[in-house]
Amino acid sequence: MLLLQYLVTGIVTGCFLILATIGFSLTRRVEGFLNIAHAELLGVSAFTTWFLNTSGGWPIVIAALAGIVFTAVTGLFIGRVVYDPIRSRGPAVLLITSVGVAYVIGGIIDALVGTGIRTLDIGLPTTYRVAGVRITDYQLIVVALAAATSLSLALFLSRTRTGLAIRAMSANPALAASRGVDVRVTSRATWLLASGLAGLAGVMLAVVATLSTDIAFHQILQILAVAILAGLGSLFTVIYAGLAIGIAMDVSVYWIPAGYRPLIAFAVVIVVLVFRPEGLARRGSSR
Amino acid sequence: MIVQLLLSVITYGSLFAVITLALNLQYARGGMINFGIVAYLAAGAYAYAIVTQEPPSGLDQYLFGFDGPWWAGMIAAALAALLFALVTGWPTLRLRGEYLALTTFAFAEVFHSLLLNERRIGNGSVGLSNVERPVPEVAGIAIDESGFFAVAALALMLVTLLVFHRLLASPYGRVLDAIRDDELAASTVGKRVGRLRLQVFLISAVPVGLAGALYAMITTLASPSLFTAEVTFFVWIALILGGERTILGAVLGTFGLVLFEELSRAVPFESVRAAQVAASVQHVLTGLLFIALLRWRPGGGPKGDRS
Amino acid sequence: MTALLEARGLIKRFGGLRAVGGEEGLSFAVGAGELVGLIGPNGAGKSTTFNLISGALAPDAGQVLFRGEDITGARPESVAGRGIARTYQTPRAFESLSVLDNVVLGADSAGERLRHAFSSGWRAEEERARAYAVEQLARVGLSDRLHQRVSDLSGGELRMLEVARQLVRDPKLLLLDEPTAGVDPALQEALAGILVELRRGGMTLLVVEHNLRFLLRLADTVLVLTDGELLARGSPAEIQSDARVVRAYLGDEHAA
Numbered sequence: 085m086l087l088l089q090y091l092v093t094g095i096v097t098g099c100f101l102i103l104a105t106i107g108f109s110l111t112r113r114v115e116g117f118l119n120i121a122h123a124e125l126l127g128v129s130a131f132t133t134w135f136l137n138t139s140g141g142w143p144i145v146i147a148a149l150a151g152i153v154f155t156a157v158t159g160l161f162i163g164r165v166v167y168d169p170i171r172s173r174g175p176a177v178l179l180i181t182s183v184g185v186a187y188v189i190g191g192i193i194d195a196l197v198g199t200g201i202r203t204l205d206i207g208l209p210t211t212y213r214v215a216g217v218r219i220t221d222y223q224l225i226v227v228a229l230a231a232a233t234s235l236s237l238a239l240f241l242s243r244t245r246t247g248l249a250i251r252a253m254s255a256n257p258a259l260a261a262s263r264g265v266d267v268r269v270t271s272r273a274t275w276l277l278a279s280g281l282a283g284l285a286g287v288m289l290a291v292v293a294t295l296s297t298d299i300a301f302h303q304i305l306q307i308l309a310v311a312i313l314a315g316l317g318s319l320f321t322v323i324y325a326g327l328a329i330g331i332a333m334d335v336s337v338y339w340i341p342a343g344y345r346p347l348i349a350f351a352v353v354i355v356v357l358v359f360r361p362e363g364l365a366r367r368g369s370s371r
Numbered sequence: 372m373i374v375q376l377l378l379s380v381i382t383y384g385s386l387f388a389v390i391t392l393a394l395n396l397q398y399a400r401g402g403m404i405n406f407g408i409v410a411y412l413a414a415g416a417y418a419y420a421i422v423t424q425e426p427p428s429g430l431d432q433y434l435f436g437f438d439g440p441w442w443a444g445m446i447a448a449a450l451a452a453l454l455f456a457l458v459t460g461w462p463t464l465r466l467r468g469e470y471l472a473l474t475t476f477a478f479a480e481v482f483h484s485l486l487l488n489e490r491r492i493g494n495g496s497v498g499l500s501n502v503e504r505p506v507p508e509v510a511g512i513a514i515d516e517s518g519f520f521a522v523a524a525l526a527l528m529l530v531t532l533l534v535f536h537r538l539l540a541s542p543y544g545r546v547l548d549a550i551r552d553d554e555l556a557a558s559t560v561g562k563r564v565g566r567l568r569l570q571v572f573l574i575s576a577v578p579v580g581l582a583g584a585l586y587a588m589i590t591t592l593a594s595p596s597l598f599t600a601e602v603t604f605f606v607w608i609a610l611i612l613g614g615e616r617t618i619l620g621a622v623l624g625t626f627g628l629v630l631f632e633e634l635s636r637a638v639p640f641e642s643v644r645a646a647q648v649a650a651s652v653q654h655v656l657t658g659l660l661f662i663a664l665l666r667w668r669p670g671g672g673p674k675g676d677r678s
Numbered sequence: 679m680t681a682l683l684e685a686r687g688l689i690k691r692f693g694g695l696r697a698v699g700g701e702e703g704l705s706f707a708v709g710a711g712e713l714v715g716l717i718g719p720n721g722a723g724k725s726t727t728f729n730l731i732s733g734a735l736a737p738d739a740g741q742v743l744f745r746g747e748d749i750t751g752a753r754p755e756s757v758a759g760r761g762i763a764r765t766y767q768t769p770r771a772f773e774s775l776s777v778l779d780n781v782v783l784g785a786d787s788a789g790e791r792l793r794h795a796f797s798s799g800w801r802a803e804e805e806r807a808r809a810y811a812v813e814q815l816a817r818v819g820l821s822d823r824l825h826q827r828v829s830d831l832s833g834g835e836l837r838m839l840e841v842a843r844q845l846v847r848d849p850k851l852l853l854l855d856e857p858t859a860g861v862d863p864a865l866q867e868a869l870a871g872i873l874v875e876l877r878r879g880g881m882t883l884l885v886v887e888h889n890l891r892f893l894l895r896l897a898d899t900v901l902v903l904t905d906g907e908l909l910a911r912g913s914p915a916e917i918q919s920d921a922r923v924v925r926a927y928l929g930d931e932h933a934a
Contacts, residue, residue: 176468346480560763
């Protein structure tokens with residue numbers, strides 16, 4: 085039954101990965117590059133929430149919302165100030181630049197927060213036992229949020245004007261512009277949305293995991309793995325990819341030492357890129 | 372104190388400049404983005420350590436130690452880096468831009484994870500200590516060690532610089548430039564793009580492996596914590612700082628960055644926390660400079676992807 | 679006589695749209711020593727066909743045979759190694775190399791090998807390649823531009839540079855994609871002269887052109903492509919009087 089336990093934990097991890105990656109994939113799809121600094125936004129959100137919650141004494145939900153909004157705005161700011169002016173340089177340069185951005189954000193967080201582990205001022209998790217498997221209420225929240233977010237995003241992208249504009253832009257920006265899509269507004273909406281999603285993931289990270297200043301870096305590798313497996317730029321396959329990698333990572337502990345858990349993610353990256361760069365997406369559907 | 376600082380800058384500046392030179396060759400001339408170059412350094416360092424150290428005893432968990440002479444260690448280091456570049460380069464070189472960046476990154480992380488978790492290779496996180504360091508002496512008189520290694524590192528860097536320069540000035544270099552400018556046009560006139568890219572990868576790996584061996588000699592330690600992605604990003608920043616096009620720029624950028632780091636390390640801080648904040652601030656400043664350079668340097672940077 | 683180049687049932691699709699090849703795919707043959715013209719309205723698939731032959735693209739179906747050997751889907755460098763050279767619709771050049779070096783590169787001098795990077799044994803080879811490059815550049819009228827940057831050249835001159843780069847390889851088959859686009863009339867005459875010379879020397883040429891006045895004087899045979907399929911094949915005279923061809927070219931104007 086240990087295996088079943090790992091499977092369940094894997095699903096939770098997978099749901100977290102979905103939340104963390106979906107904004108990343110959105111950025112890739114609409115803005116056209118891999119934003120390595122996306123993972124740092126998780127840190128921004130996590131620590132802002134932590135600060136408001138512990139030092140400010142704010143109730144967790146309010147603190148979380150504030151953290152998410154702050155992260156969304158930060159992401160927008162960076163998108164407009166740093167990335168927009170150099171978009172014409174191509175995805176490789178943007179990728180390299182995002183490494184610099186990650187450095188800056190990481191440095192700021194380090195300077196402000198310092199090393200050491202932080203915990204949120206929330207109650208201890210309540211553990212439920214279902215069919216011999218343990219799961220906490222916080223973990224359930226992660227799963228629920230992942231489901232809710234995916235559904236909302238799907239509705240948003242297919243029903244709202246901005247959502248449709250985002251989809252049009254990701255397919256073909258020039259065509260979208262000629263059809264009347266306001267590229268600038270849509271781009272900004274994308275930054276807000278993607279960063280907000282990162283913010284949500286960051287809060288989840290703070291709730292279920294241990295909070296230290298280097299968590300962001302550890303996450304980027306897994307986010308990359310999920311995004312690549314999903315097929316860069318694909319959004320809905322992120323769900324399958326996230327679950328697949330989450331489960332693979334946690335279940336693997338059954339057979340190999342826990343230290344190798346992140347290795348699963350890297351191995352996936354290598355295998356996918358070498359053998360099937362488009363990942364799980366249909367051929368020709370992603371850029 | 373100044374002398375110590377100077378020696379430190381020369382030693383580490385030279386060592387890291389070798390890596391930056393390799394990056395310059397791979398990226399500016401070969402058009403390949405390698406985000407996992409630290410792995411070559413690690414391969415070289417561990418190969419050197421394993422070949423030169425004594426067989427395991429006592430609390431050691433590693434399996435191999437051949438107690439070989441330092442020069443055997445250096446050869447092993449070069450070979451190890453070469454092998455790593457071959458194994459990881461061959462299936463991936465047809466990947467472009469960001470995909471290659473990710474794959475190289477992933478390979479380096481896999482390697483790092485192996486070194487960390489497989490105790491039988493190198494004692495896991497503890498690493499291999501007491502790495503053999505040849506005692507420098509001339510005509511039986513011992514020389515100052517830090518001075519000696521500074522010169523050794525400098526020599527390695529200069530040789531690498533000369534070799535790369537010669538290579539790029541030759542007709543072979545012309546082919547590399549052409550491939551970087553327009554890969555399709557180059558293959559249209561019969562240039563074997565994949566093969567040439569692999570050659571560049573391999574050629575640039577060797578000096579980095581040797582630098583790894585030197586690094587292990589100098590620190591007398593080979594531990595996974597020395598070979599993290601931080602190193603890769605450090606040299607990338609050095610590369611961009613110096614203007615990634617020229618060989619001289621790669622060297623100057625590296626020395627500049629190392630000087631910056633050494634200077635800030637030399638400042639006496641009142642508390643551990645203050646030192647940490649200073650280090651973070653330095654990170655932030657470096658990152659900002661990096662972003663600014665990528666954006667504003669005239670005629671700088673790679674051209675956008677041409678599909 | 680076996681054809682030098684043969685296309686058999688070539689089909690290429692781009693995301694559901696068939697760019698080359700109808701029901702049975704595109705098939706044609708080019709005999710050795712011929713100068714064959716390939717014409718057709720925009721979007722007919724002419725450049726795509728070139729890409730399928732030169733290895734820039736792999737066909738979804740069909741074969742490409744060169745001198746009887748199957749080169750379908752071979753990589754561009756492999757195709758080039760067999761003696762097929764081509765120019766592109768938008769001329770391609772190496773911006774960091776000088777005009778002369780752009781052509782020398784095409785000569786495949788042995789000096790370019792890695793092992794010669796550190797020796798001086800390659801000098802003779804290099805000299806030979808350089809001299810030949812200078813000759814070809816003179817042929818296309820770029821003698822006074824040898825050491826200039828590629829960015830200093832006009833569009834027409836870039837096209838000529840690309841031609842020179844291919845000529846220096848002494849190919850058996852030369853594919854030219856719209857060689858006269860953006861080239862002034864005097865240079866066009868020179869180019870026509872070069873093509874005649876090349877033919878007399880035994881080279882086989884396949885030329886895509888919109889400039890019918892230029893092409894129809896020179897070609898032995900003309901292939902007409904529309905919507906990826908072969909509409910007609912014949913001598914220049916036959917093609918010009920073929921009602922279907924006229925309609926295909928001018929049809930849009932009449933309909934609109």
